[in-house]
Amino acid sequence: MPAMFITLAKNLKSTPRPVADDPRWARIVARDKSADGEFWYSVATTGVYCRPSCPSRRANPKNVQLHDTLDKAQATGFRPCRRCNPDGPSLEAGNAAMVADACRRIERSEEEPSLVELAAAAGRSPGYFHRVFRAVTGLTPKDYAAAHRAARIRQGLEDGASVTAAIYDAGFNSSGRFYEKSTSMLGMTPTRYRAGGAYEEIRFAVGESSLGAILVASSQKGVASILLGDDPDTLVRDLQDRFPKARLIGGDRDYEALVARVVGFVEVPALGLDLPLDLRGTAFQQRVWQALQDIPVGSTVSYAEIAERIGAPKATRAIAAACAANTLAVAIPCHRVIRKDGALSGYAWGAERKRALLDREAAPRELGSVKAPDIAAYRSSRA
Numbered sequence: 001m002p003a004m005f006i007t008l009a010k011n012l013k014s015t016p017r018p019v020a021d022d023p024r025w026a027r028i029v030a031r032d033k034s035a036d037g038e039f040w041y042s043v044a045t046t047g048v049y050c051r052p053s054c055p056s057r058r059a060n061p062k063n064v065q066l067h068d069t070l071d072k073a074q075a076t077g078f079r080p081c082r083r084c085n086p087d088g089p090s091l092e093a094g095n096a097a098m099v100a101d102a103c104r105r106i107e108r109s110e111e112e113p114s115l116v117e118l119a120a121a122a123g124r125s126p127g128y129f130h131r132v133f134r135a136v137t138g139l140t141p142k143d144y145a146a147a148h149r150a151a152r153i154r155q156g157l158e159d160g161a162s163v164t165a166a167i168y169d170a171g172f173n174s175s176g177r178f179y180e181k182s183t184s185m186l187g188m189t190p191t192r193y194r195a196g197g198a199y200e201e202i203r204f205a206v207g208e209s210s211l212g213a214i215l216v217a218s219s220q221k222g223v224a225s226i227l228l229g230d231d232p233d234t235l236v237r238d239l240q241d242r243f244p245k246a247r248l249i250g251g252d253r254d255y256e257a258l259v260a261r262v263v264g265f266v267e268v269p270a271l272g273l274d275l276p277l278d279l280r281g282t283a284f285q286q287r288v289w290q291a292l293q294d295i296p297v298g299s300t301v302s303y304a305e306i307a308e309r310i311g312a313p314k315a316t317r318a319i320a321a322a323c324a325a326n327t328l329a330v331a332i333p334c335h336r337v338i339r340k341d342g343a344l345s346g347y348a349w350g351a352e353r354k355r356a357l358l359d360r361e362a363a364p365r366e367l368g369s370v371k372a373p374d375i376a377a378y379r380s381s382r383a
């Protein structure tokens with residue numbers, strides 16, 4: 001081959017095409033999680049490199065360079081982004097597989113496996129295993145086992161067994177212990193659940209988060225409520241008040257998985273919540289809520305700024321009312337709206353929770369660093 005041709009071919013190959021025209025750019029714009037591990041990108045203006053799904057504010061493609069491998073991204077000399085932890089693309093996937101494996105092990109066992117047994121099977125220390133399990137599922141292994149038993153009880157109830165027989169079949173040796181926990185597992189008492197087989201419209205379940213109890217409810221259209229509070233029963237009554245004509249049904253196991261995703265999102269808002277939302281409000285409220293969703297994680301705006309953004313500069317009070325009417329805590333981030341003078345102002349789910357959410361968004365945590373929630377400590381810190 002003539003030397004000149006080789007030179008030409010080399011030049012053709014190395015001619016950079018604008019990043020904005022590269023199909024990989026669209027995946028960065030979409031924060032496509034499935035692209036993680038396939039390529040990385042670096043941003044000259046900020047000096048960091050990221051994985052494609054990074055939740056940070058989008059860079060100008062003119063300042064972006066794409067890298068086929070992690071090595072090449074690292075070779076830029078830039079630092080790894082703290083938001084998306086680009087050096088650990090396989091960690092999340094590996095943890096998810098480990099946790100899925102442990103879940104199957106719990107489901108297969110007659111006797112609930114101990115934490116030490118589960119950790120040994122995963123080849124991890126009990127402390128690490130417990131933390132990762134909690135971060136991935138939103139539940140402790142013990143709670144997961146309890147939820148699994150509750151699912152078996154529900155199955156028993158649906159098959160027509162008596163409440164007592166269903167409880168004993170599922171391995172609870174004292175019905176008193178079951179009743180203690182039943183509200184948070186079934187979303188309502190067993191007898192009511194049994195009578196409520198016809199309820200169909202709103203599914204819900206109550207879980208625990210580091211911010212206390214969390215109720216998640218969905219219609220056919222999507223997640224319709226995320227409520228935070230100290231007491232699960234109060235949240236369920238609150239849900240009934242907010243949807244007075246709806247038939248409420250306790251969530252099944254699939255639904256508990258969705259609740260776990262919402263809990264994970266509440267713990268680490270930067271993860272994003274890729275679930276459809278069912279927004280119920282007036283056209284004005286919907287405009288406000290849309291504007292709230294456009295406030296990036298980690299920043300705050302004033303009521304007056306929201307009023308400007310939706311083209312209703314005099315409507316500050318109505319904006320505050322629309323924030324108060326929000327039924328989707330964190331997903332519609334009304335906690336990111338503060339007073340012009342910087343004061344926190346109110347929050348439907350308590351000023352302490354608003355402060356806690358803003359604090360954690362200001363200092364984002366990686367998923368792996370999320371500790372199991374210590375609700376007792378949270379409560380005493382509020383006392």
Ligand SMILES: [Zn+2]
Nearest residue numbers: 050054081084
């Ligand atoms: Zn990043």
